[in-house]
Amino acid sequence: MRPGSRSDRIQVLVAEQAARRGARAGVVDVCTAAVAALPVGGAGLSAMSRTAASHPLCSTDDISAQLEELQLTLGEGPCVDAFVRGSAVLTPDLLTGELQEHWAVFADAALEAGARAVFALPLQIGAIIPGVLDLYADVPTVLDAEQLADALAFADLATLLLLDTQIVEADPTGGGPAPERGFEDLGTYRAEIDQASGILTVQLGVGIEEAFIRLRAHAYVQGLRLADVAADVVAHRLRLSPDAEPDRTDEET
Amino acid sequence: MNQQLLAKTFVELADNLVADFDLIDFLRLLTDRCVGMLGAGAAGVLLADRDGKLRVMAASDEQVRLLELFQLQNDEGPCLECFRTGAPVIVPDLTREVDRWPRFVTAAHRSGFGAVQALPMRLRDEVVGALNLFRATPGPFDPAATLIAQALADVATISLLQQRTTHRSTVLNEQLQTALNSRVLIEQAKGKLAERQNIDMEQAFTALRGYARSHNRRLVDVARAFIDGSEPLVGLGA
Numbered sequence: 001m002r003p004g005s006r007s008d009r010i011q012v013l014v015a016e017q018a019a020r021r022g023a024r025a026g027v028v029d030v031c032t033a034a035v036a037a038l039p040v041g042g043a044g045l046s047a048m049s050r051t052a053a054s055h056p057l058c059s060t061d062d063i064s065a066q067l068e069e070l071q072l073t074l075g076e077g078p079c080v081d082a083f084v085r086g087s088a089v090l091t092p093d094l095l096t097g098e099l100q101e102h103w104a105v106f107a108d109a110a111l112e113a114g115a116r117a118v119f120a121l122p123l124q125i126g127a128i129i130p131g132v133l134d135l136y137a138d139v140p141t142v143l144d145a146e147q148l149a150d151a152l153a154f155a156d157l158a159t160l161l162l163l164d165t166q167i168v169e170a171d172p173t174g175g176g177p178a179p180e181r182g183f184e185d186l187g188t189y190r191a192e193i194d195q196a197s198g199i200l201t202v203q204l205g206v207g208i209e210e211a212f213i214r215l216r217a218h219a220y221v222q223g224l225r226l227a228d229v230a231a232d233v234v235a236h237r238l239r240l241s242p243d244a245e246p247d248r249t250d251e252e253t
Numbered sequence: 254m255n256q257q258l259l260a261k262t263f264v265e266l267a268d269n270l271v272a273d274f275d276l277i278d279f280l281r282l283l284t285d286r287c288v289g290m291l292g293a294g295a296a297g298v299l300l301a302d303r304d305g306k307l308r309v310m311a312a313s314d315e316q317v318r319l320l321e322l323f324q325l326q327n328d329e330g331p332c333l334e335c336f337r338t339g340a341p342v343i344v345p346d347l348t349r350e351v352d353r354w355p356r357f358v359t360a361a362h363r364s365g366f367g368a369v370q371a372l373p374m375r376l377r378d379e380v381v382g383a384l385n386l387f388r389a390t391p392g393p394f395d396p397a398a399t400l401i402a403q404a405l406a407d408v409a410t411i412s413l414l415q416q417r418t419t420h421r422s423t424v425l426n427e428q429l430q431t432a433l434n435s436r437v438l439i440e441q442a443k444g445k446l447a448e449r450q451n452i453d454m455e456q457a458f459t460a461l462r463g464y465a466r467s468h469n470r471r472l473v474d475v476a477r478a479f480i481d482g483s484e485p486l487v488g489l490g491a
Contacts, residue, residue: 086434190324198444
């Protein structure tokens with residue numbers, strides 16, 4: 001298997017859903033693509049926050065919508081656990097005593113709604129967790145290694161799409177990645193991107209999520225590769241300041 | 254080979270596995286011992302993500318240059334070859350491998366390394382990553398040291414299973430994902446601390462780890478609290 005092929009394949013699946021809708025790819029396309037690719041009946045996605053109200057963003061069907069609403073209203077369920085723990089919560093069968101005890105209200109309500117298996121995947125980049133992707137099946141279901149890897153790849157793409165909506169909101173004319181370029185940060189990992197996000201929290205006086213969004217926005221607007229911008233920030237060749245234009249501290253770049 | 258140091262290292266590693274387990278700190282300890290005990294100039298533990306790309310989980314040195322050397326091996330190099338074949342790749346003299354890995358050999362030379370070995374990290378039938386050791390001077394690797402390095406690679410692999418799991422069925426894939434995310438979290442925290450205190454990434458890592466150890470906390474928990482600013486962390490300027 002060619003390295004990176006999973007991310008590439010998942011991006012294509014999501015882009016196809018977006019094309020069918022005739023719109024720019026968004027988290028809803030991740031949900032529909034995930035349902036088409038995985039042995040699940042529906043998918044839903046909620047924006048999560050420790051400091052503000054969490055809210056459902058989209059769902060592919062009524063059962064998914066109910067599951068999102070239930071968890072956010074009750075404050076319990078796999079989605080909530082995935083958010084708090086920062087790791088996937090895989091529930092092949094809700095009808096087990098232990099789980100019904102753990103999610104006293106949610107487990108029964110979810111079964112009542114028509115879900116039997118629920119998989120909650122945090123949208124996460126280190127300390128950045130802007131939401132959770134929930135998948136459900138109406139029969140007991142175990143995701144095999146390949147399916148879980150795909151599910152995690154869908155969650156990764158949803159993370160970037162969700163964060164990028166904030167770039168688009170901030171600057172509707174210029175923001176967002178060029179579609180033909182895709183999401184390079186899905187394909188290759190660079191420690192500098194994470195270090196640069198941390199650095200920008202201090203330079204900009206913002207939280208880690210905002211810092212990451214600003215880093216990406218800078219790369220998009222300047223038409224630069226994210227990895228290059230991040231390397232410049234880490235090497236102190238580039239500083240971003242809260243309001244002003246970015247300062248180039250090294251002209252040779 | 255210092256027998257006493259060897260015994261002490263395995264006791265130390267075992268202690269860490271038993272205590273409140275901190276994967277990243279543990280792997281860093283392991284890479285440090287590869288340097289201190291086995292005479293490596295630098296060492297790193299690399300894990301494959303679900304796309305089969307190698308990512309650094311821990312390195313004996315947090316400087317970008319070394320991390321780049323590991324990163325480069327997603328295209329070519331002993332680690333990639335070791336990961337693909339599941340067999341050790343031992344290169345006593347890198348200058349002889351220019352044709353095999355032109356970019357990697359050049360980068361390694363620039364960083365001052367002349368010899369390298371990559372040892373597989375295997376979990377049952379699956380190769381999950383590799384332990385990579387660099388040495389400055391060319392020359393044969395001591396077979397006894399290689400055996401010990403492989404034992405350390407095996408310990409690193411076992412440590413991945415130590416991640417706590419509750420209320421969920423867990424598969425390897427998801428454990429690796431969690432481990433890789435811990436590393437991302439620590440990189441973010443390093444960046445924040447380095448910028449705040451005007452120190453480099455290695456110093457930032459050392460400060461975070463020092464704080465975690467002296468407060469008996471897991472490194473990832475300290476890193477998260479530091480990034481979120483959710484609690485006072487005296488000494489980290491939070």
